[in-house]
Amino acid sequence: MKIVVCVKQVPDTASEKALRSEDSTLDRDAVDAVMNEMDEFAVEEAxxxxxxTDGEVTVLLMGPDQGTETIRKALSMGAHKGIHVVDDALHGSDAVATSAVLAAALASEEGAGGAYDLIILGSEASDARTSLVPAMLAERLGLPQLTFAQKVDTDGANVTVERLTDYGHDVVTSGLPAVVSVVEKINEPRYPSFKGIMAAKKKPVSTLDLGDLGLDAAEVGAAGAWSKVEDFAVRPPRTTGELVKDEGDGGKQLVSFLASRKLV
Known part of the structure; x- marks a missing residue:
C-alpha cells in the first residue's frame, strides 16, 4: 500500500506570534518552526x-526552504521519502490555493508512477485552524473523504474509519483511493530514534516548483488568495486583576462583579 501524508510546518504553538505589517501574513521567521502537531498523528497513523500492510509512506509538504526540516522529522519517524513543493510565489496562499498545489503535486506523483492508495492529513493546522484543506483536496482529486478519524483500518481495497462526533462516533467505509483526516485521539506519535535520525539523512526528498506542477503564480500566493486580512492590531497587554478585600461582604462583591460582566 502506498500512503501519502500531507504535512505543514507551522510556528511553535508555545511562541508569541505576530503578523507582518507589510502584507498582514504570519511572520514565520519570528518564531521557531515545527511540524504541525496534528500532522504528527497523521504520520504515525500512516x-x-x-x-x-508492508506499505510505503511518502511525506508531502508545501512551504519555504526551511520546510525540509519538517520533512526530515517525518522521515526520521520512519517515512520512506519526501516531496517538497517550494516556490517564492506560494507565500500568502490560503486554503484554496494550498489544496490546488497539493492536488497538483499528487497528480504529478501519480503520473510519475507513484500512484497512491491513501492520503492522510491532520484534521487542522495550528496556525489557521480552518479544517478546510482535507475536504478541498478530496474534491479536487475527485476522491471520497473520511474526516475526523479516531481509528483507521484497511483491507487493501477499502478503508474504514471511526469518525469522531459530538455523540460518539460513526463507522464510515469507502473504497480506495481516499482522503482521510485524523484527530489527536487516534494514536501516540513515536519519537524519532537516533538510528531513524541518521537514516533520514539518506532518504530521498524531491523538490517541485510551480513550473513542475503546471500552475500559474497568479493562481496561488497572496495574488490568488480568496481571503485576506484587511486589518489587525496587537493584543493589549494583560492588566492587573481587580482585588476584592473581604470585610464580611466578599460574597456580595463577587456576585456584583460577575453580574456586571453578565456572567450570572
Whole structure:
C-alpha cells in the first residue's frame, strides 16, 4: 500500500506570534518552526498502516526552504521519502490555493508512477485552524473523504474509519483511493530514534516548483488568495486583576462583579 501524508510546518504553538505589517501574513521567521502537531498523528497513523500492510509512506509538504526540516522529522519517524513543493510565489496562499498545489503535486506523483492508495492529513493546522484543506483536496482529486478519524483500518481495497462526533462516533467505509483526516485521539506519535535520525539523512526528498506542477503564480500566493486580512492590531497587554478585600461582604462583591460582566 502506498500512503501519502500531507504535512505543514507551522510556528511553535508555545511562541508569541505576530503578523507582518507589510502584507498582514504570519511572520514565520519570528518564531521557531515545527511540524504541525496534528500532522504528527497523521504520520504515525500512516506508519502503523504501512507496517501492517508492508506499505510505503511518502511525506508531502508545501512551504519555504526551511520546510525540509519538517520533512526530515517525518522521515526520521520512519517515512520512506519526501516531496517538497517550494516556490517564492506560494507565500500568502490560503486554503484554496494550498489544496490546488497539493492536488497538483499528487497528480504529478501519480503520473510519475507513484500512484497512491491513501492520503492522510491532520484534521487542522495550528496556525489557521480552518479544517478546510482535507475536504478541498478530496474534491479536487475527485476522491471520497473520511474526516475526523479516531481509528483507521484497511483491507487493501477499502478503508474504514471511526469518525469522531459530538455523540460518539460513526463507522464510515469507502473504497480506495481516499482522503482521510485524523484527530489527536487516534494514536501516540513515536519519537524519532537516533538510528531513524541518521537514516533520514539518506532518504530521498524531491523538490517541485510551480513550473513542475503546471500552475500559474497568479493562481496561488497572496495574488490568488480568496481571503485576506484587511486589518489587525496587537493584543493589549494583560492588566492587573481587580482585588476584592473581604470585610464580611466578599460574597456580595463577587456576585456584583460577575453580574456586571453578565456572567450570572
Amino acid at each position: 506508519l502503523q498502516l504501512a507496517e501492517r
